[in-house]
Amino acid sequence: MKKEQIKFYSGNIAAAEGAIAAGCRFFAGYPITPSSEIAEHMARRLPQVGGVFIQMEDELASMAAILGASWGGAKAMTATSGPGFSLMQENIGLGAMTETPCVVINVQRAGPSTGMPTLVGQADVMQARWGSHGDYEIIALSPSSPQECFDLTIKAFNLAEEYRVPVVVLMDESVAHMFEKVVIPPENKIKIVNRKKPDVPPEKYLPFKPEGYVPPMACAGEGYNVHVTGLTHDEKGYPQATDPEVQERLVRRLCDKIRKNERKMRDIDEYEMDDADVALVSFGISGRSSKAAVKEARRRGYKVGLIRLRTIWPFPDEYFEKIAGDIKKFIVVEINYGQIKLEVERNVGKEKVILLPKFGGEIHKPHEIYEKIKEVYNGD
Amino acid sequence: MEIEAKSHPFDKYLRADRIPHIWCPGCGLGTALNCFLQALEETEIDLKNLAVVSGIGCAGRVAGYINVDSYHTTHGRAIPFATGLKLANPKLKVVVFSGDGDLFAIGGNHFIHAARRNIDMTVICVNNYNYGMTGGQLGPTTPLEARTTTAPYGNIEHPFNLCHVAAASGAVYVARWTTLHVRRLKESMKEALNKKGFSFVEVIAPCPTAFGRRNREPSGLDTLRYYKEHSVIKHGIDPSEADIEIGGDIIVGKFVDIEKHTFNEAVEELIKKARK
Amino acid sequence: MRVEIKFGGFGGQGIILMGNITARAAAIYDGKNAVFTPSYGPEARGGAASSNVVISEEEIDYPYVTQPDVLVVMSQGAYEKFAPLLKDDGLLIIDEDLVKLHNGEGKVAKIPATRIAEGLGKRIVANIVMLGFFTGVTKLVSYEAIKKAVLESVPAKFRELNEDALERGYKQGIKWQGE
Structure with a gap:
């Protein structure tokens, strides 16, 4: 869109539109209250922009599918709520370990377990941070209005691409279901960040050698023959699952790339x-x-x-x-x-x-x- | 002894710097991989567009040895990962190479749904009747009465007949061979790779270290001998009639080869419709 | 000033849409701040359905309706359930054929919205008649704004019908104000 638009959106719809504005072209998800409107909106909107929507068999699969899609070169997202967010933790860990850019929206409802499916909660804050096993760092953003659902979902994609990490948009049922005015800026006024690609030929490329903290990312079909594993791996991407030094180097970097850049991500x-x-x-x-x-x-x-x-x-x-x-x-x-x-x-x-x-x-x-x-x- | 050949004809397919592999002597995975590379050699697939995805387990390591874009994912999740990969970049030829426990126990739900959707991918399952990497526990394909570390008195669970599961779930190509049938296995892998839609090849393979030695087949050769004596080729048979039982015949062959609209084709049409 | 509005009725009357249209009219076409919150969950199935709108010239922080200034009800169930929430000096708007009042009500505005809609040939536009009436009575949103919001919410072939329904209700609302 070339002109600013004014819409009247719920937080869920605003987040979905934010994703599309950020360049998201793949969505995999599983229905769950109170996030389902995001999936429904993506199912309608993604084909219009040439993207793919797929409803998976569960949230384990949804999370795995967006990681696959990200390595296929797409900006990818899923959306869920409490119980589904629990199931996603396994592959959020894989995403952190393999440095896969992606966005996970968690519309928080009251838990634990099935809890109060239709009503608000904010008790997944620590789960967002520590939900998967092992040492890792993640980014989580929290909007207070439909406008911020739009803005922060775009920001989530940008941070995911810049730092190569899953980014959680930690919404809540209230923000998700309330409708307010949302201003959609013209396309050229929306800042978009894309993952850095390698600028060396395949024989010189080390897929997990960082520039600063973050390595450039070669996706499938780009000729770099990258091996990606959830095992502890060296800069070549090869498993080194018995070497504590490799483990230290990797985990330190995965954490530090977020910790040391906290000020840049700060939003108060x-x-x-x-x-x-x-x-x-x-x-x-x-x-x-x-x-x-x-x-x-x-x-x-x-x-x-x-x-x-x-x-x-x-x-x-x-x-x-x-x-x-x-x-x-x-x-x-x-x-x-x-x-x-x-x-x-x-x-x-x-x-x-x-x-x-x-x-x-x-x-x-x-x-x-x-x-x-x-x-x-x-x-x- | 002098090494005469400095290179192997399949060097271009392998990450030579990752060899030696982790597999035990007598394991069927090397044979399965070899057949796969031969099949690749005989197709027109551009390696640049080939992606191999694995889950966890001994078979899950295949991805790491093939010199293409390869993804070693979490336990059971190779298929949904591969689904995302294929849908995001339809140019890719996506192959999932994994084991029976990975694909049919922890990942069973993903298998049946990918087959149902007819996602364009080839799934190769190396079925060695047990969880080898973790020390020989029973799995979803362990035959009744077979002994494993978690079935010390003999397995009391009915196993899956994987080809039956695949066919019933909607796979458009289903075949089963043992690692003794190398030429036929290669042919089936080739057909599967050339097939549009969800194709499935089951490879029955020995696991002497973890399974064979507890089941009167202490070496890989014993198991291959069993395959030789008990394999019966029955192309086109209803896979429901191809259950595997201890001491019984292993029915092998190509069971399903049909045409069906793929998910990718449907997505393309949907996009055209939505963009109008 | 912050104004809280609650719409109540039963499922199928388009109660949720009434809230959406009202808040959209205020936020987009009248340039005010407005929040709309539909009721979710079991309460939204069968029985009493409701939707809520807050309108203000200032920033709206707390988004929910707790004590409505205006309560619009189109069913007896919704009346029974929500009337106790109404502010002491609040305004009650009812479909007079569908709601039987108890004694001791404060300010009440009545319209046979469903009957009027039936007269127009489509019972389904009763909610739009009611919206017109609400607009005329309360002036919380402008007629131009609500008209735009209604027309963009309905399929093209039903525009005329809805415009008609809105106008009928609005005129009665203006009349009520004059009384």
Whole structure:
């Protein structure tokens, strides 16, 4: 599209459109509430842009298929929710190990297990980070509105391509199902990143030798005869499954390529933080209730601000370390029993952190958060 | 002893720097791989467009020895990975090379659905009746009463007849040979590679280390002798009549060779329709 | 100012579409902020269906309707279920043939939306008649905006019918305001 368009989209549809705008041309998925509208929209839209949609037999297969498609040269995505996200962890690990760019949308519902399939949750934050076995790092983004579902899905593809890593868009049922205005910029105004290709001939190419932290990627059919394995592998891509030195070199790089670039991926929406002495920390739909509470508290003279995380993983340790001295208390507002709270505690110390949890099925009411803010000030 | 030949006719197909392979003496995987390379040699397939995908296990290592774009994936997931690969780049000839446990136990669901969809790929299953790499546990094809490390009193589970599963699931080409039938196996692999749609070749193979020695076939040669005495070629037979039993005949041959619209063709048509 | 609107009825009446159209009209054609949240889950099957809209000149943070300022109901079930949520000075809008009121209601606006739709030959446009009425009564969205949003939501061959339905409802709404 050459002109800006204004649409009225749900978060799910906005995310699907964001994927298409980012260049996604392959989607594999399995129906699950509350993410199914993403698959349905992709089934309708992808053929129109020459892409492929396939409904797989389960989420294990969906995740494996997008990795295959990525090595086939396509930008690929799947979308799911809690139970399906659990099944995907196996091949998210393969994606991290084989450095396969791809995007996984997890529309969080309340768990554990089948939990509350139609209702909101935010308790997959740690699963997104640690869900597959072994040491690895991943990127996770969290939108608070349909507009951000569109924008952050594009960003997820760009980060996946740049860092060659699965990127999780950690949505939640509320954001997924609410409809709002979404501004779609003209095509030439959308920043698109594509994976770097090797610029050496096949005989000189080492498929897992990084430039900086990330190796250029040769896909199937490009003449590079690449071997890709989930086993510990050397720079040639060959298995070296009994050599701890190779293991160290590989795992260190897989983690460091994300850790050392945290600042570049950092995406925080600060609100009223300039003179704040108490800060709410939140993300996704909870970030909206938190903002409403901050507005109410400010009207009554409380110097409270909001740190809304759009990039959740890698966690912005450095940012929290830096502001820890200026903030007396951090109130973490999340729809789980304390996950981001642990990360904040790790950076600013346990004594400064207060959790305001919800257990799933409903979002925080602004007045509940406001009451907590008051309580924190009065407790001083 | 002097080595006379410095190169092997199949060097161009192999990653010479990865040899020696990990397979045991008497294993059928080398034979299966050799037949596959011979079959390749006799097709027109451009190696640049060939991709080999494996799962986990001894057979899963095949991908790593062939010098093409090759993907050694997670246990059971070779077929869905290959599905993505083929759909993203329809120019590719995609071959899945893996074992019976990988393709039919942990990956069984993917197999039947890829066959049902008629995804354009060739699946070669080396069936050695057990999980060799992990030490000889029972698998979905272990014959009744056979002994394995997890069936020390003899297997009490009914096994899958893989060709029957493939045919019933919708595969357009289904054949079974043992590693004794090298020429016929090569021919079938060639036919499968040239076939449009989901083609399946089952290769019955010895595993002396993990299976044979617990089942009165301590060497690969014993197993091949058994194949020689008990193989019966029955082309075109209904694969449901080709169950494998201990001490019984092994029915081999080409069972299915039909034409059916492939998923890739359907996708192409769908795109044309949606773009109108 | 933040205004919360809830539409209620039974499955098949197009209740979800009413919320979608209203919020889209406000957000896209009136240039306000608006959030629409349909009801999902078992509650959306059979029985009472509902959809929710928040409209505001300012940024909308909390997206849900908790205490509607306006409740539009097209079934007895929805009335029973949602009327207790209505703000004390809130406005209740009903299809008068489908909802029997209890005593002690506050502000109520009534229209025989389904009967009017039947008169137009298509019962299915009762929700559009009701939307027109809602627009005329509340002025929360402009008529031009709601018309655009309705027309882009329906198949081309039903445009005239829907335009008709909307106008009928709207005129009654204006009349109600005058009373």
